[in-house]
Amino acid sequence: MTQCCINPSILSADFVNLEAELQRISNADAVHVDVMDNHFVPNLTIGLPVVQRIQAVSPVPLDAHLMIADADRWAPGFADAGLASVTFHAEASIAPIKLARELRSRGSKAGMALRPATPVEPYLDMLPELDMLLIMTVEPGFGGQAFLDITLPKIRRARAAVDGSGLGVAIQVDGGITEETITRAAEAGANVFVAGSAVYGADDPAAAIDLLRKEGSRTLRAATE
Numbered sequence: 001m002t003q004c005c006i007n008p009s010i011l012s013a014d015f016v017n018l019e020a021e022l023q024r025i026s027n028a029d030a031v032h033v034d035v036m037d038n039h040f041v042p043n044l045t046i047g048l049p050v051v052q053r054i055q056a057v058s059p060v061p062l063d064a065h066l067m068i069a070d071a072d073r074w075a076p077g078f079a080d081a082g083l084a085s086v087t088f089h090a091e092a093s094i095a096p097i098k099l100a101r102e103l104r105s106r107g108s109k110a111g112m113a114l115r116p117a118t119p120v121e122p123y124l125d126m127l128p129e130l131d132m133l134l135i136m137t138v139e140p141g142f143g144g145q146a147f148l149d150i151t152l153p154k155i156r157r158a159r160a161a162v163d164g165s166g167l168g169v170a171i172q173v174d175g176g177i178t179e180e181t182i183t184r185a186a187e188a189g190a191n192v193f194v195a196g197s198a199v200y201g202a203d204d205p206a207a208a209i210d211l212l213r214k215e216g217s218r219t220l221r222a223a224t225e
């Protein structure tokens, strides 16, 4: 069975108490760190210095989601910082194959993200260069949005291509993942689930992670039976 990973997004955490907020999700597979530059998306979050401090105190590996323009220029610096995984947007890169290779050569897993309206087909040849494909299930920029069901066929096509390739590329979904929508995303073929408001909006974030993992794993198991 494909492994089910739950990566809470700190976008919904209390930014004044990040160290304590990270301790509340120590049962997560990784922490999803949303970097926004106010150019690629109309919102601004944190940059590399804060990400490095998060990395220094985090009980789990970092999964950076770079929503930044000119990814070719800026993404390698995040790999140099020793992050487990760095995901750039295909729409923000002029040379995505070169960039993915660069991230790997600097020791990070290479992820590439697609906005909801970006088709996956032009990028399928790139699968051997990637450790993870991120299919955005909301328009990037803000937490707390509703899951876009129109992305489900794209997730299905990505899963078929990954399985057909024999490569172990993870398929991540990000945006609007809840106890309810995780089932639809997992049925379609996703296996790494980002959840911001569903985790940090819960009274007990660790229990919310366990619940999401239970639902996601159950659906993935059923899909492979």
Ligand SMILES: O=C(CO)[C@H](O)[C@H](O)COP(=O)(O)O
Binding pocket: 009, 011, 012, 032, 034, 065, 067, 138, 139, 140, 141, 142, 143, 144, 145, 174, 175, 176, 177, 194, 195, 196, 197, 198
């Ligand atoms: O990349 C993102 C937004 O661009 C966030 O990771 C995502 O929205 C998570 O928040 P939520 O689970 O509340 O939708």
Ligand SMILES: [Fe+2]
Binding pocket: 009, 032, 033, 034, 065, 174, 194
């Ligand atoms: Fe994200």
